[in-house]
Amino acid sequence: QVQLVQSGAEVKKPGSSVKVSCKASGGTFSSYAISWVRQAPGQGLEWMGGIIPIFGTANYAQKFQGRVTITADKSTSTAYMELSSLRSEDTAVYYCARGPFSIGRGTNYYYYYMDVWGKGTTVTVSS
Amino acid sequence: EIVLTQSPGTLSLSPGERATLSCRASQSVSSSYLAWYQQKPGQAPRLLIYGASSRATGIPDRFSGSGSGTDFTLTISRLEPEDFAVYYCQQYGSSPLFGPGTKVDIK
Numbered sequence: 423q424v425q426l427v428q429s430g431a432e433v434k435k436p437g438s439s440v441k442v443s444c445k446a447s448g449g450t451f452s453s454y455a456i457s458w459v460r461q462a463p464g465q466g467l468e469w470m471g472g473i474i475p476i477f478g479t480a481n482y483a484q485k486f487q488g489r490v491t492i493t494a495d496k497s498t499s500t501a502y503m504e505l506s507s508l509r510s511e512d513t514a515v516y517y518c519a520r521g522p523f524s525i526g527r528g529t530n531y532y533y534y535y536m537d538v539w540g541k542g543t544t545v546t547v548s549s
Numbered sequence: 550e551i552v553l554t555q556s557p558g559t560l561s562l563s564p565g566e567r568a569t570l571s572c573r574a575s576q577s578v579s580s581s582y583l584a585w586y587q588q589k590p591g592q593a594p595r596l597l598i599y600g601a602s603s604r605a606t607g608i609p610d611r612f613s614g615s616g617s618g619t620d621f622t623l624t625i626s627r628l629e630p631e632d633f634a635v636y637y638c639q640q641y642g643s644s645p646l647f648g649p650g651t652k653v654d655i656k
Contacts, residue, residue: 466647467588469647517593519593532642533643534584535639539595
């Protein structure tokens, strides 16, 4: 049974960057999509972007384009999400999640449901 | 751009009652590419339903999903104490989208 193990909580200054990791253990990593979803305090779920590790191609939500970078290391079954130019509104719990995908047009992939989730990483942005 | 709307915002019910949660899309959702999740405080979301009506592994059969096009429904036939939580719908896509959620709380 695959588990996604995320890195620990982070406290960052405004304007800095944060990099969160997500390591898959006990199951297949490369043949699924890995998405990053965040949840601000008391708010709903927001998809930030995802990656297909087997292809190494990432897709990003328009809101985060230019500020988020998602990568994956197949050799260690680990995905990473780096968010830059942090502001207080980025304070949230960041989840990685695994799910199936299909190939869309060009380098776009179609992300389906998310059936395995990490426990989340709390990122606090405060001066 | 598709917008997902969930109603009601909060549903107050008693254990044993039936819960009916709605998810409406501003445009038709192709091939019933819609999922439902349950989230309890301090926990990650849990997949309940995918493909609008297929239960995920290990999900009790009191949870059912239905609908197509723009209107989807999650039904919990008889609420158990552990079912009081927030429920989100999610549309598949190149940029997946979540609805704002429905909170099911104890009346």
